[in-house]
Amino acid sequence: MNTFVARLRIFVTAFALLLLAVAGSPVNAQQPQRVDPQADAVKEEQLLQQLQVIKGRGTIPDVKSYTLEQPAGRDWRHFHEVTLRWIGGIAILGILALLVVFYLWRGMVRIESGRSGRTIVRFNAFERFVHWMTATCFIILALSGLNITFGRPLLLPLIGLEAFSAWSEWAKYAHNYLSFPFTLGVILIFLMWIGGNIPNRIDVAWFTRGGGIVGHDHPPAYRFNGGQKMIYWIVVLGGSAAAISGYVLIFPFYGTDVHSMQNATMVHSIVAMLFIAAMLGHIYIGTIGMQGAFEAMGSGTVDVNWAKEHHSLWLQQEQARATGSNQSQARPSATPAE
Amino acid sequence: MARMKFLCDADRCIECNACVTACKNENEVPWGINRRRVVTINDGKPGEKSVSMACMHCTDAPCQAVCPVNCFYTTADGVVLHSKDLCIGCGYCFYACPFGAPQYPKVGNFGSRGKMDKCTYCAGGPEADGSAEEYAKYGANRLAEGKLPLCAEMCSTKSLLAGDGEIIAQIYKERVVKRGYGSGAWGWKTAYRETIAS
Ligand code: HEM
Ligand code: SF4
Ligand code: SF4
Numbered sequence A: 001m002n003t004f005v006a007r008l009r010i011f012v013t014a015f016a017l018l019l020l021a022v023a024g025s026p027v028n029a030q031q032p033q034r035v036d037p038q039a040d041a042v043k044e045e046q047l048l049q050q051l052q053v054i055k056g057r058g059t060i061p062d063v064k065s066y067t068l069e070q071p072a073g074r075d076w077r078h079f080h081e082v083t084l085r086w087i088g089g090i091a092i093l094g095i096l097a098l099l100v101v102f103y104l105w106r107g108m109v110r111i112e113s114g115r116s117g118r119t120i121v122r123f124n125a126f127e128r129f130v131h132w133m134t135a136t137c138f139i140i141l142a143l144s145g146l147n148i149t150f151g152r153p154l155l156l157p158l159i160g161l162e163a164f165s166a167w168s169e170w171a172k173y174a175h176n177y178l179s180f181p182f183t184l185g186v187i188l189i190f191l192m193w194i195g196g197n198i199p200n201r202i203d204v205a206w207f208t209r210g211g212g213i214v215g216h217d218h219p220p221a222y223r224f225n226g227g228q229k230m231i232y233w234i235v236v237l238g239g240s241a242a243a244i245s246g247y248v249l250i251f252p253f254y255g256t257d258v259h260s261m262q263n264a265t266m267v268h269s270i271v272a273m274l275f276i277a278a279m280l281g282h283i284y285i286g287t288i289g290m291q292g293a294f295e296a297m298g299s300g301t302v303d304v305n306w307a308k309e310h311h312s313l314w315l316q317q318e319q320a321r322a323t324g325s326n327q328s329q330a331r332p333s334a335t336p337a338e
Numbered sequence B: 001m002a003r004m005k006f007l008c009d010a011d012r013c014i015e016c017n018a019c020v021t022a023c024k025n026e027n028e029v030p031w032g033i034n035r036r037r038v039v040t041i042n043d044g045k046p047g048e049k050s051v052s053m054a055c056m057h058c059t060d061a062p063c064q065a066v067c068p069v070n071c072f073y074t075t076a077d078g079v080v081l082h083s084k085d086l087c088i089g090c091g092y093c094f095y096a097c098p099f100g101a102p103q104y105p106k107v108g109n110f111g112s113r114g115k116m117d118k119c120t121y122c123a124g125g126p127e128a129d130g131s132a133e134e135y136a137k138y139g140a141n142r143l144a145e146g147k148l149p150l151c152a153e154m155c156s157t158k159s160l161l162a163g164d165g166e167i168i169a170q171i172y173k174e175r176v177v178k179r180g181y182g183s184g185a186w187g188w189k190t191a192y193r194e195t196i197a198s
Helices: A002-030 A044-051 A072-106 A125-154 A161-196 A201-208 A226-250 A258-286 A304-310 A312-326 B018-027 B062-066 B092-096 B132-138 B165-179 B188-192
Strands: A067-069 A118-121 A301-303 A334-336 B004-008 B037-041 B049-053 B072-074 B080-082 B160-164
Touching: A067 B037, A067 B049, A072 A125, A072 A258, A072 B062, A072 B092, A118 A304, A125 A161, A125 A258, A161 A226, A201 A226, A226 A258, A258 B092, A301 A304, A304 A312, B004 B049, B004 B165, B004 B188, B018 B037, B062 B072, B062 B080, B062 B092, B160 B165
Parallel strands: none
Antiparallel strands: A118 A301, A118 A334, B004 B160, B037 B049, B072 B080
16 A cells, blocks of 8 residues: 555656656747847837837827837928928018019009099909908918918017017917918808809910010900919918818827828928918019009909900900890999099 | 936836836826836837837937927036927927927817926926926926936836936946847937947
């Protein structure tokens, strides 16, 4: 009996040892002579070269923080500090210089046949309201936006850190909130004037004949001539691009990462600079560039001779409509000025 | 003059997040904001590395360059600080920062951001050193008391090092020589335009 127990004990012990050895062997096999965790360790250089950004896993809710490194910020910095300022400077100062030269050369485009004293309605009250709402918003958006780009080098040294910060905070609020009426204005402009702004063959002729502003020619045009159609599409497309990229910026990281935010600022600011340059040209023609143009958006009426010279086909349409309806009721679309 | 830097020896970091907690506590960092965080790369795979990251206090700091209201300043110790009184919360510093350091408390409607908050190297802000106003806005000013940032001071594995750049680089170099490997000083090339040869 005793011998059996002893044998059993030996057997069990041997079995247990065998188990241990079997279980232990993979552990031993995994241990090389020298530990080198570097063997398949991630390397910063390599990760940056592969992806330009290093991401991992974090333990806090803010998923943006899982991006460990994004050296692309350096390129964005260069864009914002150097490239954008060149683009903006050249676009805005360039167009201003061109306008000055053009004005000195051409002067104000006069109504060649003089004022007739009779006027015709060009834009009704609603159209003028939409135009001026959008224009006011645009000017404030442009100034508050340019403040972000150029304020620090140009304005800050003049008024000091505190005043500049206070002004910039207001400018930021203005920029954020006026974006809504501006966007509404762009949508209304799009709907209101799309009818007269589809490019056609008359515009080609209009452009080839210098549009009546370069030479002294008066190519025919309907309600909107080729140049005005261009402004229309710049406002509609540029306004949409500015609005879409702007709303990406206003709602940061709603479905975007830092990379798309950087791209949104780049799109937004480049569009803005070109947009401002184009609008300077628009403002020029609407004011000192052309006699009789401002009234169209001011009082809403233009002189008949102005209409004859710049929108001959539109005037014919309006007059035909007026005489057509004059038989039944007097429609005062062409009224004496007294 | 010392040039203060951070160095995270990723081969030592055990992702315990004590630095994150220490920072939040020492500086009374507002809810929802983490000035320091630990990011694990290749999580669960061979060669996994954890790196503790906060503001690196860059040389020629990108945040400072892009801030439209010029609210950053670099101290004589090379620490990049900012003024919350001047900040307008535009978010540009976050776009430029290679390390995702700037944070914004969410205030008000849509994405409107409050005053930017980031790691101060436990060196407060423009207010008088150690004043109550400074503490309320920026947290502790340990540097003025001759102490280093708490995250690095209490790192249990001494993975996270803070101090004069040359000294911590030397410590790291010796470690690499002794143990025979090192995955490098993460972020140094981007932040300081230099690497520690290992
Ligand atoms: C229509 C909707 C628009 C929205 C939602 C919008 C939004 C924004 C936002 C959020 C920023 C970032 C800066 C900040 O937070 O202050 C910004 C910058 C800027 N915006 Fe707008 N914006 C809009 C329209 C415009 C327009 C029409 C212009 C130009 C006339 C413009 C010109 C600029 C400029 C120049 C910057 C500075 C870019 C830079 O320096 O990086 N924005 N905009
Ligand atoms: S890590 Fe970011 S916030 Fe800190 S100094 Fe560098 S760019 Fe600025
Ligand atoms: S968020 Fe504040 S600190 Fe950052 S760039 Fe804008 S104003 Fe400067």
